[in-house]
Amino acid sequence: MPDVRGRVRARTVALGALPAIVVLVLLALVPITPAPAAARAEEGGGAGDVGPEEFESIPAYDVVLAIAANGDLHVRETITYDFARGGEHGIVRRLPYRRGDRLFEIRDVRTSSSTGAPARARTRRLWHDLLISVGDDDRTVRGRQAYVIEYTVSGAFTPGAVHDELNWDALGTSWDVPIREAAVRVEAPVVLRKVRCRSGTSESATGCLRDRDGPYAIDFTQSGLRPHESMHVTVLLPKDAISVPPPRRARPHWAVTWAGSGLLLLALAGVAGVARGGRTVPGDRGLVPAGRGRLLVALGGLLVAADVSHEVARHGVWAVSVGDASMGGVALTVVGTAIVSLHRFPIRITQRGPGKGNRVGDEPPVRTDRVRRPSVLLVRSGRIAADDVTRGTEPRRRARRTAERWPGGR
Structure with missing residues (x-):
């Protein structure tokens, strides 16, 4: 009998331990994944303890829009950027200085970094955007870095009959990485009554979360922004609450009317008629002197340069505008070139x-x-x-x- 009871007890223990053995086997088969970078940072350590992730992202994007009494907009952007394992030389912020024919003046650009990353600022104009490059081409940064970009915008407000309106893209739609958390704060020297914020894209925009409200400051937040999504802020101030200068507008890139086009076509038709006829009289008396042709070419070039140089000098080569004066200069250049060509080939064969x-x-x-x-x-x-x-x-x-x-x- 003792042997029988011993065998029964052993079987009972084995059957009771079977579920625990199955659980342990399943746990051993499940792969153990490391905790996310954000969770590791919250558990023990600051941002400096977080290593570079596999993909780039913007963990935090904070913007302060301070409206001045003279109508200027002072902007301060704090961008926390998480670089990938390969590293980069810095970030590039694109700001529009022209929308259609509307012009904005962006000045007093300043940059810095609270994490010690290279923060030298370089600006250049490309098409209708001002590109602010922050970093150093000779140094590569990895991991999480924080950059601060400050600048002033003039001409951002649009005056109206009842309200002066500000429409501003706070984050920009040029970021190719997701933005986890974004916050926009609007400050004004007058009481803010009509302020709204939309997040996402222009096709699918949703309202932002209103965080804190005050008489002179309003905060908006948004999380989980995908690449090329932003936060668009609209502010309506009572008329004459601040000084709003009239908006600056540029001529369209192609401002040629029928007058300029007709002048060019007339010059081309005259030259084509002379070339098709092909008859000249012997000697040089039947031709316009070549010096006058060169003079016409020079005058045409100066007329074109005078027409396009004004916008280019103030707003860059991408703001070039061609008008009737340029077409007149091209017409003079065509006629002058034709005259010079006639003298370059002076041999005549009479009929x-x-x-x-x-x-x-x-x-x-x-x-x-x-x-x-x-x-x-x-x-x-x-x-x-x-x-x-x-x-x-x-x-x-x-x-x-x-x-x-x-x-x-x-």
Whole structure:
């Protein structure tokens, strides 16, 4: 009997331990994944303890829009950027300085970094955006870095009959990485009554979360923004609450009217008519002096430069605007170039009838054309007689001697 009870007890223990053994086996088969970077940072350590992630992202994006009494907009952006394992040289912030024909002046750009990353600022204009590059081409940064970008915008407000309106893209839609947490604070010297915020894209925009409200400051927050999504803020201030200058507008890139187009077409038609006719009189008296042609080319170039230089000098080469003055300059350049070309090829062949020194039989008269170098073969064949070649440069003298040697052609 003792042996039987021992065997029964052993079987009972084994059956009771079977579920625990199954659980342990399942746990061993499940892969253990490390905690996210944000969770590790919250558990023990600051931002400096978080290593670089596999993909880039913006963990936090804080913006302060401070409205000044003179209508300027002072912006302070604090961007916490998490670089990938490969590292980068810094970040690039794109700011629009032109929307359609509306112009904004962006000035007083300052940058810094609270994490010690290189924060030298370089600005350049590309198409309708101002690109602010923050970093150093000779140094690579990894992990989580914090950058601060400050600048002032003039001409951001649009005056209205009842309200002065501000529409501003607080984050920009040029970021190719997701933004986990974003916050926008609007400050004004007057009481803020009509302020709203929309997040996402223009096609699918949703309202932002209103965090804290005050008489002179309002905060908005948004989380989980995908790449190229932003926060758009609209502020309506009572008329004359602040000083709002009239908006600055640029001419469109193509401002040519029918007058400028007609002038250019008229010049092209005149040159084409002269080239198609191809008849000139011997000697230089029938031509406009080449010096006047060069003068027309110079005047046309100056007219084009004067028309486009104003916008380019103030807003960059991408703000070029072509108008009627430019078309007039192009027309002068076309006419002047045609005149110079006529003098560059000065050899003339006069029209001669059949049998007058040419062995052409009853063929139609030789058409008057302009050639640069008289061909000896043409002279020998009788298509060009000695009297058809004017005296002048050495090629013409050689052709004339050839024509005199075979007066009637061969």
